[in-house]
Amino acid sequence: MKLQQLRYLVEVAKQGLNVSEAAEKLHTSQPGISKQIRLLEDELGIQVFIRNGKRVVAVSEPGQQVLDIAGRILREAQNLKRVGDEFAREEEGELTIATTHTQARYALPTAVQAFLKRYPKVSLRIKQGNPIQICEMVVAGEADFAVATESIDQFSELTALDCYQWNRSVVAPLGHPILSLDHPLTLADIAAWPIVTYDYAFAGRNNINRAFELSGIEPNIVLTAIDTDVIKTYVGLGLGVGIIATMAFEPERDTQLGFVHAEHLFLPSTTRIGIRRDAYLRGFAYHFIELFAPHLTRQVVDRSMRGGDDE
Amino acid sequence: MKLQQLRYLVEVAKQGLNVSEAAEKLHTSQPGISKQIRLLEDELGIQVFIRNGKRVVAVSEPGQQVLDIAGRILREAQNLKRVGDEFAREEEGELTIATTHTQARYALPTAVQAFLKRYPKVSLRIKQGNPIQICEMVVAGEADFAVATESIDQFSELTALDCYQWNRSVVAPLGHPILSLDHPLTLADIAAWPIVTYDYAFAGRNNINRAFELSGIEPNIVLTAIDTDVIKTYVGLGLGVGIIATMAFEPERDTQLGFVHAEHLFLPSTTRIGIRRDAYLRGFAYHFIELFAPHLTRQVVDRSMRGGDDE
DNA sequence: AATGTTTACGGAGGCCGTAAGCATG
């Protein structure tokens, strides 16, 4: 059994059971992969892949278990390399963060700036996606951790760390009636206008829905956007009033918009970091997390990754 | 990076940093191991072992982390083989149980008998040791699971499954006064005689100590044995009265001994099964566990191994 | 016919074992 063979297996599975594509991705020849996979299958005494004649068409039941284990082995092998780098080149390396637009645009910049200054030799990468996608990136080992408000706790491979809580505000064009009410803002006040807010999968959109459902008021949502900038743009054009994350309102930039707090109308949302439990984090990765959420020290993060309940 | 290199690393560490001995254990040459370890160290960019001149004298800090990960990888590689066997040769294989004398002698035989009949092609091995030793065997992957009353929960790598509760009885030579008291047995009655019981590390000895401590009575323990047969032997010789596990009294064999229940004097002890959380268990291993403790179905065992808290 | 997998074969690289060299206690 060789690590290469496991890599081949996993890559073939990842490429939708297409050996040729796997060969390309791995910069090697297709017959080589075929052969090594057969050798491994012989050694294990089982077929990992079910073939229809010469074509690979499915993963067998034992094959799925083999793939799971192989994935774990390969991830651990990656971790070995990281241990090496961690000690040989403390200040160098890569850090990949998967996150959503809102976090990347409004929450992360401060931490990123401090991080770049502290670790000039680390190449920081930010991958954007929707909450499901970014969690999958972390699960697949394509990112070191995820920062998101949704979905993290749906992945059992990930441990979720609370970073901060936030809530929503309403924005509208300057002079809009909703900005000069003679009473505290209510859901009914908002629902009196067309609403522009986040797409269903993003930024605590669930909490917005729930608030309206509970109140029995039917909101008229005319545009759902993935990011706040789009919302602000259309609110500025007069399409309706916007419900956005409070932190996403920038008084000095958003000069044509007015702003009303709506924290009392919606349940707060919690932004979390999601990390694979079996990942090996570089020292600077812990440091970034602490820059982003100071209460998440290395000790807290480690405890959460290693079981969390015992010890 | 190759699996062999990891095997070499781990074996050298296991053999007390002696490369030559590791070579012998692995049936290979010593220079080969030296070379491969150096190659791996070069690849990782760190020294796993600290050398004093040409002698290996210690494990470096990153080296320890490398060894931990390497161990995990090798265990997963073993698991891969087991998946193969599980599906290719369902009824064959090996099952190694680590346990103490008391369990092996009085608790396991029924399950073993049923198991041998059901799986004649599986070679069953029982390794005996003290509770610490048997837990270490499981941690090292030398046994599939441990059956013991003590220590299992002290190993964070293991998950502990309750099997059954039991308590103690007092044995004495036929005609001994303690066998014909006119009142229910008390600790004072026992402490009036020299006592023969288990060694401190075994069979819930803690619970015996605690009972006497709480009552403020000082017992006169004249012999501490590792196994019940030794205790019974010396009680038969008139050395004193014995405190043993109730299940270890065999009326048809122990004809020269009398027996008094003492369940009301001591806290019950719980016998548990200890399994590495990241182990891969063969189907027949689950079956054995269920034969031994019917409430421990495959589902229960799996849930306990995979985290226990979530899902 | 095109896509995709297996079989066949040759070359290069790497792993292992033997033997000799060299530190350390």
Add this chain to the structure above:
DNA sequence: CATGCTTACGGCCTCCGTAAACATT
């Protein structure tokens, strides 16, 4: 001087890439 690790070297194995045959859609 004995133990133990390293360096040196040669053989063999195996892994990989090319080319061609074969199967499937």
